[in-house]
Structures are given as C-alpha cells and as structure tokens.
Amino acid sequence: MRIEEKSSAYTCIKFSREGRILTATLSRPQAMNAVNAALHEELSRLFCDLADDEGSDVLVLTGEGKAFCAGGDLIWLQEAIDDPEVFLRMGGEAKRILFSQLELEKPLICRLNGAATGLGASLALACDMTIASSNAVIGDPHVSVGLVAGDGGAILWSQLVGFARAREYLFTGKLAKAEEAERIGLINRVVAAEQLDDAVYGLARELAAGATRAIRWTKIVTNTPLKALAHQLFDMGLAYESMSNVTRDHQEAVNAFRERRRPAFTGK
Template identity: 35%
Template sequence: MPDSPRVPPGSGVDPVDSLVQHATDNQVRRITLNRPEALNAITPDQRERIIQLLAEASADPGVRAVVLTGTGRGFCSGADLRGTASGADRVPGDVARTIRLGAQRLIASVLDCEKPVIAAVNGTAAGLGAHLAFACDLVLAAESARFIEVFVRRGLVPDGGGAYLLPRLIGLQRTKELMFFGDALTASDAERMGLVNRVVPDGELDKTARAWAERLATGPTRALALTKQLVNASLDSDRTTAFAAEAAAQEINMTTQDAREGVTSFVERRSPEYRGR
C-alpha cells in the first residue's frame, strides 16, 4: 500500500500531502501522519487534510475501510501548540471557538466516517493524539505504544472529545485516574482497560492493520456503516429511541445489494461476495 512521497517546495503540489500521506489499495484508504521529528503533532493544515480525507472516504464507493497511523516513534503527540497565543490578545469565546472548529471537528470526522476506521498506533499517542486513536472503531497498538492524557501536565482541561469518549470506553473512575495524573499508559495496560482491541509486536503492526482493514473492505459496507452509527449513538439513547433507530437501520439496509447477497448466499449455502453497495 504505497504512500505519497514527500513533496519538495515549489513542485506545484500541496506540501501538506507530504505531512499527511494517503493512498488507497485493495479498497483500503491509508492515512499516515508524517512529521516524525515532532512525534506527529498535528498542525491546523494537517487536521483539515485528515478531515477532508475521511469525508472523501465516506463518499467514495472505492474506499471501504480506513487505516490511520503515523511514522517514526509517535502515532500523534497531540495538537502542535507552537505559535499558540499566550492569551493576552484573546477575546472571550476565541478558545471555545478554536476547540469547536478544530479538535472537536477532527474527532467528529472519525466518529462520523461512514467506513470503518482502524487506528494502528505505532508509538506515543498523547492528548488529542490519544483521543484520535480512541475515536477510531478499532484500535491496534504496537507493544511500544504509549497513551498519555497529557493535558493535566500542561495545566489544561482535556479537549478533543476526551471527556466524552473515555467514560464510555472505561468508566468514570478509570477516566479520572488517567486525566487527573497524566501518567503514561502502556499498550498492554490500555488493552486490559478496554481502550485497545489488540497489542501486537512492533514489526507486526502494519501487517495486522492491513489484514483487518482488507477483511473489513470485503464486508457489507453499508451494513457496517449503519452498525457503526447505531453503536456510537447507543450510549446517548434511551431504549425506545435505540430500538427505533435499529429498526430504521434494518429497513434501510435491506434495500442494499449486499443485504440481498447475504440472504441469497445463506439460502444457497455459499460464501457471500459483498460489493459495498
């Protein structure tokens, strides 16, 4: 699954493409953060490109799964805070607006992507970077990966949806422990707590992520999208609302070619061949 090469200045190609590499192969869109010297801290331009690429993946029938990963020792060390104003010139509302239009949009783009998104966490995932991983549908972590709720170390309140995501994944007390102390969490501890689906040796991360993504890419794409929507909304819904959404999703899905193929293949006692339509 080849990635976009680094683009020299003056080449006529948007240089952000060298910082957010992307390629599609076997119906899998691979998005790679490529600022290893900064542990893949995300700049505003990178953030906007990731949001764009995920939106394109949702709309493209040729993309049926997404892998999000990084290069070097970091998956993502959070938002790039260099150049952030000290606060002297801020107008009330500026910070909230920045978070709403920035970190929160990024996390929402993962949660709302209509294709399954796998995080292949190759190294440190801190702050917004940790939340970017936790927002993904499935999380694979290399043994060397670390997860850090780093905000308290900087005197900051968690953002990027952390206080929404983590209690739903691991409960209130565990979330408070991570956010109050800001200690690094090993990959194995993250797996034990339920933040990671599987930990693999560093050298097997890419292979495992590809295998999982390609398996998803051969599945019933619309059924997976509807399933993702149902599960993500479930903890914010009462039973009546959740049951109504489930029935509506089933109604919609039964109009797809893949649903018909699934039923037909069962009756005919053969393996289904899903087309993502």
C-alpha cells in the same frame, strides 16, 4: 471523487491504497506528528474527505515515524495563549474533527505505531478499532499542560474504560503502556512492532471482504449513543478548555516544557 484529487490540499497527511483499503498517515515525523495549526485544519476536513472517497470501503489511520501523534505542538499552544482568537478557531476545528470522525460510516482502524497523547489519543480512541505496537503508549495529559481535556478525551475515555479509570488517567495525565491499555479495554489488541502491519491490514482485508453495507450500518447504530453523548457534552468541554487556555498555570506549563523543567503550578 477519490482523495488523490484533493491531496494537494494536504501538506501534513499522506495517503496510500491497497485495493479498497485507504490509509491516512499523519506526516510531521520530525515533530512526532504533533498537531500544529496546519495539521489541525487538515484534520477538520480529513474524515469528510475520507467519507467521500469513492475508492475505499475500509480506512486506516496511522502516524509516520516512531510516533502516532504527540498532541499539540508547543509553538501552536503559545500562539493560542497570545491570541485567544486562535483558540476560538481551534475550537471550531476541534468540533468538526470529533464529529466528522464519529459520523464516518466506513470502518476506521487505528494503526497505533507509537505514542498517542492529547489530541492524538482522542484521534486513536475515536477510531472503531485500535491495534497497537507493543512499544506504544497512550494518554491524555491535558492537565499536565494546565488545560481541560475538552477536545474529546473527557467523553471517550469514560465510555471505554469506565468513569473510575477514566478519572485517574485524565486527572493525572499519566500514560498507559500498550499492554495496560489493552488490559483495561482502552484498545483492542497489542502486537509486536514487526507484526503491526500484518495485524492491522489483516483485519482491514477481512472487513473489506465483508458485507460493506451491513458493516457500515452496524457502525451507525453502534456509534449513535456515543454521538448523542458527544452532542451533549462537547461544547461544555470546549468552553472549559477555552477558559483554561488563559490561566497562569497553562502558561507556566508551556514555559516549563520549553525550558525542559517541571512546571510549578499555583492553581491560578
């Protein structure tokens, strides 16, 4: 089945093709592609649908507009505070997002066209290769909103840049400019914004012209240690994030963001 036959089930993700290359574009540009309940649910089945798509061998993930994905939507975060059942539902979806992305056999390239933060960063880093525009930034500022980086960040960052650098970025929530992200090995390559499509789709065409089965099976072997680590750690990270969802500091961070001021954390 081709994904176009399921496209009516997607309201926040668009699809386009070039030969055997299929592009999925996060499409909430008015909100910098921030993740709300609808987009989160769609992401929880996206990678399974991409895996089943009969018309593609190589996949590209990108964002519409100036951002790749600006993490969690403010209104959605408040809903999860007000009703913990919302967060529990989010947790199940978050697990499906990460594991289905890691289980995907087709090579997946991230076209990092702009800011990728929080879940957006995890989506980018769980891709097989990430090529960024020079104006992109990436980071996991969960702690900046009083949350644990439990939806993949604490697993992915340390494997890519080592524990020392991962702790610095995860504990402070600071963002890395594209050039710095490339320097420390977080992403593969940085190019000028006007060269991004040539770089991404040049690589995609190279892979599409390659030995499809050999590439897929090499990916399976390469991803096996990462999948084992995710199975070991993800539930614990999600449990701690669930606990942080009901802290006063998280509510304060959401309030501060809404009021456009710095949060005053109390450690509660």
